[in-house]
Amino acid sequence: MxxxxxxxxxxxxxxxxxxxxxxxxxxxxxxxxxxxxxxxxxxxxxxxxxxxxxxxxxxxxxxxxxxxxxxxxxxxxxxxxxxxxxxxxxxxxxxxxxxxxxxxxxxxxxxxxxxxxxxxxxxxxxxxxxxxxxxxxxxxxxxxxxxxxxxxxxxxxxxxxxxxxxxxxxxxxxxxxxxxxxxxxxxxxxxxxxxxxxxxxxxxxxxxxxxxxxxxxxxxxxxxxxxxxxxxxxxxxxxxxxxxxxxxxxxxxxxxQNKIIKIFSVASVAFLPPTLIASIYGMNFAAIPELNWSLGYPWALALMVASAITPFWYFRRRGWLN
Structure with missing residues (x-):
């Protein structure tokens, strides 16, 4: 043009x-x-x-x-x-x-x-x-x-x-x-x-x-x-x-991103004690609690639940879950 x-x-x-x-x-x-x-x-x-x-x-x-x-x-x-x-x-x-x-x-x-x-x-x-x-x-x-x-x-x-x-x-x-x-x-x-x-x-x-x-x-x-x-x-x-x-x-x-990583960190710490308890109860002892004690399984489950709830309660009290 x-x-x-x-x-x-x-x-x-x-x-x-x-x-x-x-x-x-x-x-x-x-x-x-x-x-x-x-x-x-x-x-x-x-x-x-x-x-x-x-x-x-x-x-x-x-x-x-x-x-x-x-x-x-x-x-x-x-x-x-x-x-x-x-x-x-x-x-x-x-x-x-x-x-x-x-x-x-x-x-x-x-x-x-x-x-x-x-x-x-x-x-x-x-x-x-x-x-x-x-x-x-x-x-x-x-x-x-x-x-x-x-x-x-x-x-x-x-x-x-x-x-x-x-x-x-x-x-x-x-x-x-x-x-x-x-x-x-x-x-x-x-x-x-x-x-x-x-x-x-x-x-x-x-x-x-x-x-x-x-x-x-x-x-x-x-x-x-x-x-x-x-x-x-x-x-x-x-x-x-x-x-x-x-x-x-x-x-x-x-x-x-840190919030997401924080959730996984808290979950891994909280579920570590139940995993430890389950591992101990799965070992081959001479006297197996499940056989020698009728409350062996309920006691193990109660310990696992309590060990999982306690870290969450502690983290919330410290304000780490906010």
Whole structure:
């Protein structure tokens, strides 16, 4: 899918392109390619004299290939953007390739992103939000930082629910398993958010070092970096909270397991005296009690019952059965 965005009266206007002729009649500041076909890439090459590499959004690119500038003035930036609202696929980071060439921003990605939708909505509603292609890129990173902050709030809310279920209720094995699953999901999301803000920080820093920004854009980039820095303390706090809840949940699981082991321990100690008495009465004595004494069997059974009840009574009195 190929979408072009033109600037008119301070607002972005989006148009989906399906032919080369339609692309020739527009002068965009932003060209967005979502899962582009070879034909759409050829249109870009013919219209803008820009060749998009085949591996432009590969995940295994070297770190040195993520930020660089070509001799013809092409500025290449590879950034990861977060998706955490997909119930089926779960939270993940999606690679996006940006190419800034002749005052036009080209973005290439495999699927639609929440940050891109957010920017499109804002640019249509807020006048004078964007003035050129570099503003588009900065606003995307600004929206990405805000999206990461919103995702962190979601992690806070999810962990709060886990805290109530673990710390305020009686935790059985089923509840503990659900809590561990929820904690694992939030830990994965928190880690992806931390990676996302780190990648955004690197991209914004590269733009500042490239000296392509004017004074107003440079100050906006510095504000984005300050916003990102403020998120680091939140992610660190959430990691500590996740570790605490994980330890607490595992502790409750150990307590439940110890209760089971305790039952077997008490039973084995309580039934040891009856076993001993039965063993003694089963020995081959010269004078067998069962034959020489008519009360031999009743006496043996009474001793076995009494020897079994006495340990339980003692354990209950000491509070070991509670």
């Amino acid at each position: 190929l979408n072009v965005f033109t600037l008119a009266n301070g607002r972005l206007f989006q148009e989906e392109i399906d032919t080369l002729a339609a692309l020739d009649h527009v002068t965009p500041i932003w060209v967005d390619l979502e899962a582009p076909t070879e034909e759409e890439k050829s249109w870009i090459a013919q219209r803008f004299e820009l060749s998009i590499p085949e591996n432009v959004v590969d995940e295994d690119l070297e770190e040195s290939a993520r930020f660089y500038e070509e001799d013809n003035g092409e500025l290449h930036i590879r950034s990861d953007f977060l998706i955490d609202d997909d119930a089926e696929a779960g939270a993940r980071n999606v690679r996006v390739a940006f190419i800034l060439f002749r005052n036009v921003l080209f973005s290439v990605h495999a699927e639609d992103l929440p940050v891109f939708r957010l920017l499109r909505m804002r640019a249509r509603r807020i006048p004078a939000l964007i003035e050129d292609a570099k503003d588009v890129l900065l606003k995307l990173y600004d929206a990405d930082a805000e999206y990461s902050a919103d995702s962190l709030e979601g992690v806070y809310d999810a962990l709060e629910q886990v805290s109530r279920s673990v710390l305020q209720n009686k935790v059985n094995d089923e509840a503990a398993a659900g809590a561990l699953a929820a904690i694992a999901r939030e830990e994965d999301l928190n880690g992806r958010i931390r990676r996302n803000v780190m990648d955004t920080r690197r991209a914004v820093s590269f733009m500042m070092r490239s000296r392509l920004l004017n004074a107003e854009q440079f100050e906006e980039a510095r504000q984005i970096l300050r916003d990102i820095d403020s998120l680091d303390s939140h992610t660190a706090f959430l990691f500590d909270k996740i570790n605490f809840l994980m330890d607490a949940t595992v502790g409750f699981i150990n307590i439940n």
